[in-house]
Amino acid sequence: MATQRTRGLIRVSPVGKKQFTKDHEWVVIHNNIGTVGITDYAQKALGDVVFVELPEVGTVIEKAEAIGAVESVKAASDIYAPVSGKITDSNTNLSDNPGLINKSPEDEAWLCKIDLSTPEELDELMDADAYEAYCAKG
Amino acid sequence: MNSLILPYIYLSKIQYGQALRLQNHLVQARFKPHDAIKKSLNRNEYSTTDLLILLQHPHTYTTGRRDKGRTSKDEERLRGLGADYYETLRGGQMTFHGPGQLVGYPILDLNNYELSVRDYVAGIERTIINTCAELDIDAKVTKDTGVWVGDEKICAIGIQVRRYLTMHGFALNCNNDMRWFEHIVPCGLQNKGTTSISLVKNEDVTVENVIPVLCKNFGQVFDRTVKPLVTVRDSFRYLVELLESSNIIEVPLQQED
Numbered sequence: 458m459a460t461q462r463t464r465g466l467i468r469v470s471p472v473g474k475k476q477f478t479k480d481h482e483w484v485v486i487h488n489n490i491g492t493v494g495i496t497d498y499a500q501k502a503l504g505d506v507v508f509v510e511l512p513e514v515g516t517v518i519e520k521a522e523a524i525g526a527v528e529s530v531k532a533a534s535d536i537y538a539p540v541s542g543k544i545t546d547s548n549t550n551l552s553d554n555p556g557l558i559n560k561s562p563e564d565e566a567w568l569c570k571i572d573l574s575t576p577e578e579l580d581e582l583m584d585a586d587a588y589e590a591y592c593a594k595g
Numbered sequence: 596m597n598s599l600i601l602p603y604i605y606l607s608k609i610q611y612g613q614a615l616r617l618q619n620h621l622v623q624a625r626f627k628p629h630d631a632i633k634k635s636l637n638r639n640e641y642s643t644t645d646l647l648i649l650l651q652h653p654h655t656y657t658t659g660r661r662d663k664g665r666t667s668k669d670e671e672r673l674r675g676l677g678a679d680y681y682e683t684l685r686g687g688q689m690t691f692h693g694p695g696q697l698v699g700y701p702i703l704d705l706n707n708y709e710l711s712v713r714d715y716v717a718g719i720e721r722t723i724i725n726t727c728a729e730l731d732i733d734a735k736v737t738k739d740t741g742v743w744v745g746d747e748k749i750c751a752i753g754i755q756v757r758r759y760l761t762m763h764g765f766a767l768n769c770n771n772d773m774r775w776f777e778h779i780v781p782c783g784l785q786n787k788g789t790t791s792i793s794l795v796k797n798e799d800v801t802v803e804n805v806i807p808v809l810c811k812n813f814g815q816v817f818d819r820t821v822k823p824l825v826t827v828r829d830s831f832r833y834l835v836e837l838l839e840s841s842n843i844i845e846v847p848l849q850q851e852d
Contacts, residue, residue, distance in 0.1 A: 480758060502711035503711070503713060504716075507661075508660070508661040523757070526660060526684070528659075529686070529713065530686070530740055531685075531687040531716060531754060532715070532716050532754040533659070533684060533685055534755075534757075535756070537758070
């Protein structure tokens with residue numbers, strides 16, 4: 458089947474499906490808002506998370522810019538924005554319960570939501586199969 | 596002998612802020628290699644900027660990332676003691692640095708070592724434990740990070756990782772004046788003390804005494820031969836040029852006669 462891609466406002470491929478960065482963040486898009494988190498692979502590599510630094514709502518960020526950090530076993534690891542845009546929400550549950558990152562990294566422990574300014578950037582991310590292969594190789 | 600070399604430099608006294616800028620300079624260069632330097636070298640030569648920075652700081656208190664922006668009261672009090680004060684982006688909580696303490700900032704690309712962040716921290720702990728063992732000190736890790744002798748901490752650990760690149764590191768008490776720790780709750784742990792190699796051994800052991808032992812054990816744990824940069828500078832031209840172009844420190848890169 459040929460890849461369907463619509464020019465202009467409606468984009469077919471990425472909506473509702475998780476996409477991944479090489480830095481082990483995930484993003485899933487609904488109505489031009491990307492929900493962002495770190496992957497299960499990442500939380501395993503970090504160990505027990507004791508502190509999460511979240512981006513402030515309203516901040517405008519560029520793709521690949523640091524948007525926060527996850528601290529585990531005395532190492533603070535920066536988190537990077539998978540896409541450019543404006544932060545519309547951040548998951549303040551994580552401030553009281555940072556360990557949620559270890560329990561539910563790809564669902565309840567989402568980090569923030571980004572209103573996409575440059576949806577074309579999604580084309581550069583990996584789908585689940587490509588990400589799995591990337592992790593297996595690494 | 597291991598075939599891969601990890602160079603180290605030793606700065607016997609450097610301000611915290613200067614050392615921080617030096618670390619950032621190396622990490623930034625890794626993200627974006629300096630074109631002018633890169634052009635003259637082949638890929639192998641600029642692909643690694645791994646470096647073990649060993650140093651001593653003047654009296655300095657620092658906090659970790661989770662306390663950022665919340666320590667102005669501490670700052671005023673601790674500066675009043677005549678110490679420098681910095682809020683940092685590393686992991687861990689408040690700690691102290693001063694003369695007589697061996698501070699290590701490994702700037703490593705974890706991809707080169709196939710290590711996760713968790714394994715890297717464990718490797719640092721193992722390095723310190725083995726170093727202490729060689730000095731006849733029985734040190735261990737507990738549920739609280741860092742390295743301990745009994746109920747007293749001998750080495751603090753606090754690391755930042757940016758895209759697999761490490762900075763900050765560890766602080767091993769050799770013969771520093773321990774009274775400076777009395778003004779803080781080290782690493783946020785109440786009811787725990789701190790100690791040093793000299794206190795445990797009841798003899799004066801200097802930073803310079805510990806460096807060769809530390810380098811050997813660091814190399815064994817991370818599978819590298821750790822050598823002074825000055826002795827291997829021809830194999831690390833990009834790293835040498837980066838350090839020289841930093842304008843941050845005067846590194847003794849020429850071998851002394």
